[in-house]
Amino acid sequence: MEELRDLYQEVIVDHSRRPRNFRVMADATATAEGYNPLCGDKVMLYLKLEGDVIRDVAFQGSGCAISTASASLLTESLKGKTTAQAEELFEGFHKLVTGSGAPDKELGKLAVLRGVREYPMRVKCATLVWHTLRAALKGERQPVSTE
Amino acid sequence: MNTTSTEVAAAAGREARGEFDVWRIREDFPVLRQTVHGKPLVYLDNAATTQKPRAVIAAIDRFYTADCSNVHRGVHLLSERATMAYEEARGKVRRFLNAASEREIIFVRGTTEAINLVAHSFGRPRLGPGDEVVLTHMEHHSNIVPWQLLCEEKGARLRVAPIDDRGELIFEEFERLLRPCTRIVAVAHVSNALGTVNPLRRIIEAAHARGIPVLVDGAQAAAHIRLDVQDLDCDFYAFSGHKLYGPSGIGVLYGKASWLEQMPPYQSGGDMIRTVSFEKTTFNELPYKFEAGTPNIAGAIGLGAAIDYLDSIGLEQAAAWEQELLAYATERVGAVPGVRLIGTAREKGAVLSFVMEGVHPHDIATVLDRQGVAVRAGHVCAQPVMERFGVPAIARASFAFYNTREEVDVLVTGLQKVREIFG
Ligand SMILES: Cc1ncc(COP(=O)(O)O)c(C=O)c1O
Numbered sequence: 001m002e003e004l005r006d007l008y009q010e011v012i013v014d015h016s017r018r019p020r021n022f023r024v025m026a027d028a029t030a031t032a033e034g035y036n037p038l039c040g041d042k043v044m045l046y047l048k049l050e051g052d053v054i055r056d057v058a059f060q061g062s063g064c065a066i067s068t069a070s071a072s073l074l075t076e077s078l079k080g081k082t083t084a085q086a087e088e089l090f091e092g093f094h095k096l097v098t099g100s101g102a103p104d105k106e107l108g109k110l111a112v113l114r115g116v117r118e119y120p121m122r123v124k125c126a127t128l129v130w131h132t133l134r135a136a137l138k139g140e141r142q143p144v145s146t147e
Numbered sequence: 148m149n150t151t152s153t154e155v156a157a158a159a160g161r162e163a164r165g166e167f168d169v170w171r172i173r174e175d176f177p178v179l180r181q182t183v184h185g186k187p188l189v190y191l192d193n194a195a196t197t198q199k200p201r202a203v204i205a206a207i208d209r210f211y212t213a214d215c216s217n218v219h220r221g222v223h224l225l226s227e228r229a230t231m232a233y234e235e236a237r238g239k240v241r242r243f244l245n246a247a248s249e250r251e252i253i254f255v256r257g258t259t260e261a262i263n264l265v266a267h268s269f270g271r272p273r274l275g276p277g278d279e280v281v282l283t284h285m286e287h288h289s290n291i292v293p294w295q296l297l298c299e300e301k302g303a304r305l306r307v308a309p310i311d312d313r314g315e316l317i318f319e320e321f322e323r324l325l326r327p328c329t330r331i332v333a334v335a336h337v338s339n340a341l342g343t344v345n346p347l348r349r350i351i352e353a354a355h356a357r358g359i360p361v362l363v364d365g366a367q368a369a370a371h372i373r374l375d376v377q378d379l380d381c382d383f384y385a386f387s388g389h390k391l392y393g394p395s396g397i398g399v400l401y402g403k404a405s406w407l408e409q410m411p412p413y414q415s416g417g418d419m420i421r422t423v424s425f426e427k428t429t430f431n432e433l434p435y436k437f438e439a440g441t442p443n444i445a446g447a448i449g450l451g452a453a454i455d456y457l458d459s460i461g462l463e464q465a466a467a468w469e470q471e472l473l474a475y476a477t478e479r480v481g482a483v484p485g486v487r488l489i490g491t492a493r494e495k496g497a498v499l500s501f502v503m504e505g506v507h508p509h510d511i512a513t514v515l516d517r518q519g520v521a522v523r524a525g526h527v528c529a530q531p532v533m534e535r536f537g538v539p540a541i542a543r544a545s546f547a548f549y550n551t552r553e554e555v556d557v558l559v560t561g562l563q564k565v566r567e568i569f570g
Contacts, residue, residue, distance in 0.1 A: 003184075003517060004513075004514055004517050004564075004568060005568075007513070008510070008514075008568050008569075013568065013569060013570070017505065017569075017570075038525065039509050039524070039525045039526075039540060040525060040526045040530075040533070040539045040540045041509075041539075042539075062539045063507065063539075064507035064508075064509035064510050065506070065507055065510045065569070066509075066510070068507075119513060121513075122509070122513060125509065
């Protein structure tokens with residue numbers, strides 16, 4: 001139970017049940033779709049860019065608590081960031097959840113997903129939306145797949 | 148798992164009453180005796196693959212330790228022993244299915260390869276523009292995609308018989324799809340997602356009345372329902388060794404000899420030929436025409452040992468115990484707040500699929516895993532079923548005869564933990 005609470009922290013359960021910025025953005029300037037064929041998780045990510053500043057972020061989709069919370073937390077942490085900062089966050093987040101480096105202090109709230117590193121089968125759930133973000137920033141048309 | 152004295156006493160009581168002795172049977176499965184995440188393993192993913200009894204492991208070990216050789220190719224003693232063991236396994240499969248002849252038993256990799264073989268060698272020459280292939284809405288992807296690809300190639304059409312809210316085939320609708328342009332019916336014996344047992348006999352009779360051959364995907368049935376392919380009168384029957392307590396990488400395609408004789412080879416190479424010159428090749432007789440290359444010899448021997456093992460405990464007794472577990476699990480899991488069962492057919496295999504309000508099946512499976520309980524979560528290779536029931540994924544507990552009522556209790560306790568975490 002204690003162990004499970006490391007993964008399913010209150011913040012994660014909360015974000016999965018009431019995801020923030022969960023909506024379609026009609027005037028998005030960049031979008032991308034992510035799909036995890038293994039579990040059927042789907043995410044549609046919307047960005048509104050002004051120059052290289054991310055003014056607004058939103059998402060839609062269906063998935064497990066980890067992928068939904070990860071997407072919700074991503075939207076909160078990206079607003080106002082530059083695309084270069086978003087890329088840094090991607091790197092930091094990836095290290096955090098794979099346990100492949102010292103977690104970056106700059107990650108803020110995203111750090112609640114640290115527990116995922118103890119669940120190798122679930123890392124993809126947490127990173128799906130981040131790969132989708134990268135695709136949106138690069139203007140890729142093909143849906144992102146975790147496989 | 149440590150057998151406690153209460154378990155021993157309970158088992159003794161059951162035995163005295165002539166009941167199925169699950170605790171003794173568990174001793175035959177070494178893998179079950181372990182802990183995961185510090186908890187006794189509760190393996191409830193038997194629809195994905197079953198565990199292997201010691202007898203199967205020993206048969207494979209014996210082959211590699213004492214008889215390892217190629218088959219049908221040597222005059223030396225080891226090759227003779229390997230060939231005999233391989234063909235003996237074919238004989239066991241024939242008896243297991245009550246097929247008329249060993250010529251009708253083709254060793255393949257598994258159900259998937261068996262269906263592909265039929266699509267390629269039987270379907271392709273028979274299918275033309277405007278023709279149709281009839282499936283049901285509950286098929287596994289491996290009984291959908293080969294037909295879909297073939298239909299695309301040939302300009303033919305896939306027709307899908309609908310299922311009702313219980314997950315049962317709507318027979319009248321199915322019958323209505325059987326038309327003069329129908330070339331084959333391909334149907335699961337038991338659905339891996341819903342557990343539904345299809346009314347095979349009626350399906351086959353209805354199809355045959357119109358001259359349409361029937362392929363049965365028996366992946367989820369062969370280990371749980373006594374088969375008699377002659378009595379059923381199916382044209383093809385496919386199953387996988389690994390879901391029948393045998394090794395992975397081996398499976399069986401049964402086909403009526405009258406069809407198999409007409410069919411061109413699936414793959415070509417060694418073993419499946421009679422004579423080869425650069426001008427012309429003549430093919431070997433059945434079943435070798437369909438077994439190109441060195442087969443999975445150890446796998447076939449392991450499958451033969453699995454059939455022997457099933458015979459020794461009694462498939463009917465095992466199936467009755469599984470049904471008891473299913474009934475108990477259906478009642479207990481169904482009573483957990485927020486649980487909705489997916490697949491409530493009147494006749495079911497021991498598969499219990501469900502969703503839980505407000506919790507994704509993946510999170511259910513992760514929480515259960517930490518309690519030692521292995522279940523499947525996801526679309527279980529049946530996305531059309533997910534779409535039919537309006538869910539993105541399901542959690543699935545599937546039972547084998549070595550599972551216990553106590554394990555069902557652990558599952559239920561695990562589900563209550565899920566509720567605690569997700570509110
Ligand atoms: C109903 C059904 N058909 C086909 C298959 C495919 O079997 P295999 O992967 O062994 O080829 C499965 C296994 O998951 C199944 O459950």
